[in-house]
Amino acid sequence: MADFEIGVVLTQLFVLFFLAKVSAIIVKRFGIQGLVGEILAGILVANLVVGDWSLMHFLGLENLAYEHVIMVLAELGVIFLLFTVGLETKFEDIISVGKPAVYVAVIGVILPFVLGFALIMALHDMYMEALFIGAAMVATSVGFTAKVIQEMRLFHAIESKIIIAAAVIDDILGMIILGVVVGIANADSTGGGIDIVSILEIAAVAVFFVLAVIFVGVVGIPKAHKRRTARLTCDTSLKRSDHFQISPFALALIVCLGLSALADIMGLAAIIGAFLAGMLFTQFADVCSDLEERFTSVNDFLLPFFFIHVGLMVNLDSFLDVELLLLGAAIILLAVVTKYVAGIIGVRLGSPKLGKESGAIVGIGMVPRGEVGITVAYIGLTAAVVAQEMYALVVFMSIVTALIAPPWMAKVFRQKYGD
Amino acid sequence: MADFEIGVVLTQLFVLFFLAKVSAIIVKRFGIQGLVGEILAGILVANLVVGDWSLMHFLGLENLAYEHVIMVLAELGVIFLLFTVGLETKFEDIISVGKPAVYVAVIGVILPFVLGFALIMALHDMYMEALFIGAAMVATSVGFTAKVIQEMRLFHAIESKIIIAAAVIDDILGMIILGVVVGIANADSTGGGIDIVSILEIAAVAVFFVLAVIFVGVVGIPKAHKRRTARLTCDTSLKRSDHFQISPFALALIVCLGLSALADIMGLAAIIGAFLAGMLFTQFADVCSDLEERFTSVNDFLLPFFFIHVGLMVNLDSFLDVELLLLGAAIILLAVVTKYVAGIIGVRLGSPKLGKESGAIVGIGMVPRGEVGITVAYIGLTAAVVAQEMYALVVFMSIVTALIAPPWMAKVFRQKYGD
Numbered sequence: 001m002a003d004f005e006i007g008v009v010l011t012q013l014f015v016l017f018f019l020a021k022v023s024a025i026i027v028k029r030f031g032i033q034g035l036v037g038e039i040l041a042g043i044l045v046a047n048l049v050v051g052d053w054s055l056m057h058f059l060g061l062e063n064l065a066y067e068h069v070i071m072v073l074a075e076l077g078v079i080f081l082l083f084t085v086g087l088e089t090k091f092e093d094i095i096s097v098g099k100p101a102v103y104v105a106v107i108g109v110i111l112p113f114v115l116g117f118a119l120i121m122a123l124h125d126m127y128m129e130a131l132f133i134g135a136a137m138v139a140t141s142v143g144f145t146a147k148v149i150q151e152m153r154l155f156h157a158i159e160s161k162i163i164i165a166a167a168v169i170d171d172i173l174g175m176i177i178l179g180v181v182v183g184i185a186n187a188d189s190t191g192g193g194i195d196i197v198s199i200l201e202i203a204a205v206a207v208f209f210v211l212a213v214i215f216v217g218v219v220g221i222p223k224a225h226k227r228r229t230a231r232l233t234c235d236t237s238l239k240r241s242d243h244f245q246i247s248p249f250a251l252a253l254i255v256c257l258g259l260s261a262l263a264d265i266m267g268l269a270a271i272i273g274a275f276l277a278g279m280l281f282t283q284f285a286d287v288c289s290d291l292e293e294r295f296t297s298v299n300d301f302l303l304p305f306f307f308i309h310v311g312l313m314v315n316l317d318s319f320l321d322v323e324l325l326l327l328g329a330a331i332i333l334l335a336v337v338t339k340y341v342a343g344i345i346g347v348r349l350g351s352p353k354l355g356k357e358s359g360a361i362v363g364i365g366m367v368p369r370g371e372v373g374i375t376v377a378y379i380g381l382t383a384a385v386v387a388q389e390m391y392a393l394v395v396f397m398s399i400v401t402a403l404i405a406p407p408w409m410a411k412v413f414r415q416k417y418g419d
Numbered sequence: 420m421a422d423f424e425i426g427v428v429l430t431q432l433f434v435l436f437f438l439a440k441v442s443a444i445i446v447k448r449f450g451i452q453g454l455v456g457e458i459l460a461g462i463l464v465a466n467l468v469v470g471d472w473s474l475m476h477f478l479g480l481e482n483l484a485y486e487h488v489i490m491v492l493a494e495l496g497v498i499f500l501l502f503t504v505g506l507e508t509k510f511e512d513i514i515s516v517g518k519p520a521v522y523v524a525v526i527g528v529i530l531p532f533v534l535g536f537a538l539i540m541a542l543h544d545m546y547m548e549a550l551f552i553g554a555a556m557v558a559t560s561v562g563f564t565a566k567v568i569q570e571m572r573l574f575h576a577i578e579s580k581i582i583i584a585a586a587v588i589d590d591i592l593g594m595i596i597l598g599v600v601v602g603i604a605n606a607d608s609t610g611g612g613i614d615i616v617s618i619l620e621i622a623a624v625a626v627f628f629v630l631a632v633i634f635v636g637v638v639g640i641p642k643a644h645k646r647r648t649a650r651l652t653c654d655t656s657l658k659r660s661d662h663f664q665i666s667p668f669a670l671a672l673i674v675c676l677g678l679s680a681l682a683d684i685m686g687l688a689a690i691i692g693a694f695l696a697g698m699l700f701t702q703f704a705d706v707c708s709d710l711e712e713r714f715t716s717v718n719d720f721l722l723p724f725f726f727i728h729v730g731l732m733v734n735l736d737s738f739l740d741v742e743l744l745l746l747g748a749a750i751i752l753l754a755v756v757t758k759y760v761a762g763i764i765g766v767r768l769g770s771p772k773l774g775k776e777s778g779a780i781v782g783i784g785m786v787p788r789g790e791v792g793i794t795v796a797y798i799g800l801t802a803a804v805v806a807q808e809m810y811a812l813v814v815f816m817s818i819v820t821a822l823i824a825p826p827w828m829a830k831v832f833r834q835k836y837g838d
Binding site: 004006007009010011013014017018021025064065068069071072075076079245246247249250253254257258260261264265270293294295297298300301 | 423425426428429430432433436437440444483484487488490491494495498664665666668669672673676677679680683684689712713714716717719720
């Protein structure tokens, strides 16, 4: 216990939460989403150095044991966020936007991967590094977009449904690409071949997992629903009649944590599991209308740590070099344009009836890379294939895309749906 | 990141939360509070061993990095619980029960310390160990009692107020005793003297902290209240008019985390700070009536980890020895009787108008030692003053008192206030 003091954790949580909220209030004055302020607060905390004094060191956040705690709170925050998005999404909705979502996801994976790979190859001619950076540019982090959708109450907009469905497919494709890239890296260092069969097997299991949950949601739940409705109740007080029951909120937490863990074990993002779990509970939303409210309360506490934690990963020191800044700008431009174009083309091919405006909204919604891009680059860094400065660039790209997409998306959403 | 997998954490949280809830449902069938089931689930997880296979090892909970995460969730849970208790408590209430609370606390500190010390001295004749075990028998963990009060909605019962106020004083006294005991241990090993002045200084600062917050609550807040009321709103949707504001819930979280951290830094329990923070917000309860509901939602997720975490500390292996079991029974009896008697005598001396029934309720409410007793004994263990088996005994005592008090308290409460 000596090297892990609860008082230190509480101080960290207090300072981070306080700065996140103050920063959110400041950016809101400029009409920008609070989450942008929370990310900026994280960047500030990570980079505030006065002489020998650093805020990170002062807070003890350089100690991994404490950093892990913030990371878990962050992950739980984004998990519960995606659960609430799932709560507002019917399985039929996802199936109905299947076609445009597949187009958006596939084009949005191929374009950034191929062009990212080509850019790094043209400049550095190191194909392993180029592969990892291409892979890092693929992965959409849907948390940032989801928060905007939630704040604007636009769950039922067709664009929101396409974005969420495309993000699920994007994650599966990203997982396959990462599997292949890591396989090539291992084959490269050991001199063996790539086990493409086992990668596809893992991917098949992940697809099966997603389809199985959707199947349960479409077929299983409606049947069980009728029988259970009478037994489930929102009341959490200690009435005698409640003794045999579990509250829907506790049940939702169990299913949400379970499917998130399962998704992670399958190699998918945990938030995909949380989103699917949320969809399983849409049926109960009418029985227990406060489920979303309760998750939102938990998230008002946890989610700021997600945004601040993403900001904490940025080290501004890495960008004192002009050449690196230029390369960073090029990568960011590529990251934004490829997803934007994928949105426009994907929606046109999949849902020709929808206008270009919808394609733009979807494209912008897929722009944020956030912690997913950082994680992919980090795997390359620890495999000693991605250089430290290239890793810093990917972090930069991941953060900038996460910072610009929310206000941009809110703007185009407002243009279409009004305030 | 390699040695700390988010998927492992999610799996642990899923399994622990699931078992806690199932266990709570089972004990509720017997009319026992769910928290007892949650503690038992923790004990089960910690001790489920089949041959070479252990559940703790299987879940990865033996790894300290993961254990720390559970510990933080646990601490946040009990912090937010005490905040909600504070929300229901007016400063005037606490001041009005000051006299009986002081009697209950002082007698409830002296009796277990002196008799605990005497028992261990009589049996083992090791005075340092006896001092630590006496100190461990002093500290009431008010979380268990608070949960019962919250579930039964008996915040406004006079006994509840006395228990909470006495727990605050108990914590300050316990801190002084622990300071003195640790001082003696250090003096013992280094051959120096005890710096009783600096211990009293630290205690004085802690008392000043508590009184200062109470002063702010009684004098400062009502004034600020009138001016602020118009600006605070419960609405968290993204209306333009909200852009300059912070939600009361976020503000409450900031103050709660801040005062909890401060209390811990002062050497008090963090929950004392959380309780004081809650009292600061009682004034706003009418403006924003959903504050308690929101904290309760957060707690429905976090608090089970507090109870399960306490259970996780128990190692049943230590109790295969008959002699040790007998000693354990004696310590538990002493721990229960001393607090019970302190409640009866303290209430009689402080509030002669209240009946013996009230004294019994208060005494029972002070019985749980929980994680506080364990922490004190752990300090003695790491100082190599308390033997491993004596540490196990204190853990046993702390858990048993936490297990028996809630149903007992609920029973006497029901006898007085009905169902």
